Amino acid sequence: MSVIDSPQIIAREVETPPGLFRRLIRQRQAKVGIGLAAAVVLLALLGPLLLPWATGYTSTEFAGRPFQPDGMLGTDNLGRDVLSRFLGGGLRLLMYAALATLLGMALGVLVGMTAAYRGGRVDGIIMRSNDVLLALPQLVFALLAITVLGPQGWVLVTVIGITHAPRIARVTRSATVNVITEDFIRAAEMYAVPKWKILVQDVLPNITGPLMVELGLRMTYSIGAVASLSFLGLGMQPPTADWGLMINENRIALVVQPWGVLLPVLAIAVLTVGTNLITDSLARAAANSNTGASK
């Protein structure tokens, strides 16, 4: 018992600490975050199904007369129903953001763990090329790739995923470095367990805390990135219904038809605030096994 204020020691004397997830949802901040994010995600997922019931239209491209107070929230400059486009426009954004995050996580975790575990020259080469990628601004890199390859969905996902990877690799590497000095890794080495198996069985389960935090953070960035690229006209292409695109299309008529901009802006804002709150509480839960116990 060397460090007098170490909460872990007390926790050991009292009870085994609750799992990461329990510690997460004990925090009020996390509950709010989950509520906000879940509301937007549900809206985006169920929106397309609710379309006919909520608006009476089955298509997001129905053309009526522009800027009319038809339906609940009126029509946009091309006479399309704003509510229908809002309900139908979230799913793709979320899907692309999720896919991009997952791709970035897969690449980053793989590269980061390899670098930390192999060490030496491999580590040096991987991390230095990482630094080169980090030096490129995320959005500029995306713009470049999309102008060259065209604004398809897979390009969007890949480009955003790749720009995430170096940041995730950094986090993974530092988390892995802490774990591989533990004796159980040395024990696995001693029994000549294949290296990939050591990474999967022994390292990965022990770095899930920081990785979950990183996942949340990257998800927030992905949502922002997909929406901004759509806004710039490099993501989703018209006439697709999409929140980012909606903001761009409707901003010219902000005074006449404010809902077309406000609805998607609100949805994206609420979603990012929600995921950020979750990520923050997750980071706190991962760092401290006492979180939520005393309050």
Added chain:
Amino acid sequence: MSSPVREDTMTTTPVLSVEGLKVATASGEEILHGVSFELRPGKILALVGESGSGKTTAGLACLGHFRQGLVHTAGSVQLAGAGQAGNLLDLPESQRRKLRGGAISYVPQDPALSLNPAMRIGDQILEVLQIQGYGSSDADRRARTAEVLAEVGLKNDPAYQRRYPHQLSGGQQQRVGIAMAFACRPAVMVLDEPTTGLDVTTQALVLQTIAQLADRHRVAGLYITHDLAVVAKVADDVAVMLSGEVVEQGPTDQVLYRPQHDYTRKLLAAVPDLAGRRQIGRVTAITGAQAVVPDPAGRPSPEVPEGREGRNLLEVADLQLAYGSNQVLAGISFSLRQGESMMLLGESGSGKTTLSRCIAGLNDDYSGRVCLDSEELAAGTRARTTEQRRRVQYVFQSPFSSLNPRRTICESVEVPLLMTGRMGRKERRRRVREALDQVRLGESYLDRRPRDLSGGERQRAAIARALVNAPSLLVCDEVTSALDVSVQASIIDLLRSLQHESGMSMLFVTHNIALARHISQRMAVLQSGRIVELGSTDEVLDNARHSYTRELLANVPAL
């Protein structure tokens, strides 16, 4: 608090008394159930107990401090002579802070962690004096800094004061820690296992320093420890703690030599001694009269085939290893016979762990030969054959680090089986169950995770992992140094019986010479990468030839 506490009164009235102290966790579970003890000037009270018994919590309560998540529920801590005779725990936090370091001070366990590595030691001591407002000028405080360094037996010239903590040895660091605690002439010092990380020679020096301070300057000491041999050496009174209660209290002689409580007897029985008079656990100590392992239960002695008895199982020849100019191992040669147990003794930095890792194949940077059954082993486990890997097994020092916290005990223990043979899931599980049985852990442990196990249980599980493949050589690297004495006794007992039952050889690496007669037939003493002494345990302990061994033996605290 500007005036230091006067300590020259010769009264025996307690300077600090703890009355019916109760501490509970925030969730309501009580950790201390009414602890009472008194500290008298010039006397040292040892607070003895195993990890989790609440001894550190009680010690910190003397400073009016409770760790995060703990609340004080009842009882008082009376500090006399500090200007008020009230309850320390009734004071507001700001006033308690003023007392800490002034009237009452704390020496933490690990000096390397508790000193600021970026600050010169003289300045660190000076800082305490400045904060406490000791003396009237900076010159006064500088003079006191020099004085206190001399009081703990360190040099006090300006050059020494300008050193950084990393330029001092572990023992010197700990004495600087004590100097900081003693700088303002406190009435009470709380020492939390101050010698646990130190080797015996340094430990002796630190203990002497503490005893002198108590003697000359009438400081009351609370010495928190789990080492009863140290208690015998330093303490005037002893309080034994068991799960938050003081179960026995009294003068050292009485508690240690005429213990009343069962728990105290159990603790005392677990302390290894150099002479081997006591037996720890069920297997008797190895002394000259009983060189061969005797069997208390009257079972037949291990069946070692005729002719194999004297054969060398392990031969190490001219093992060398250097990192840059740092020669970690400088030509190590020794051999180990079939069924024999050998102790590899050395202080921290002597290269004993490196040596054991070279043998186990965890370190492949060495030059020289390591032979198993006169067959040379390749450097590094991955280069060795499956059979060679199976035959040499290694148990790590810390059971808190050697098991993957995310895997069940069964999953961890079956790893060697997975890697050496093609076995079905059921067969593996059966073998794991057998191994757990061997280390006296039941079937119920199969699907538990390490965090549900105590330190001793984890170490047993780690030993089970080494045993599951029936090795010929077991290398144990400081396997008991992270454990309490009573747990250490049971692990030593276990290893002895296992070695006895299976006839395997064992290399027992440790810094604790007191364990010698309890575990090994032969021993080698390692000093800065060289074997300075090699022979049967009796030869070495009774007729030590090398001055280093003699010095070690002279400094072992004994009951």
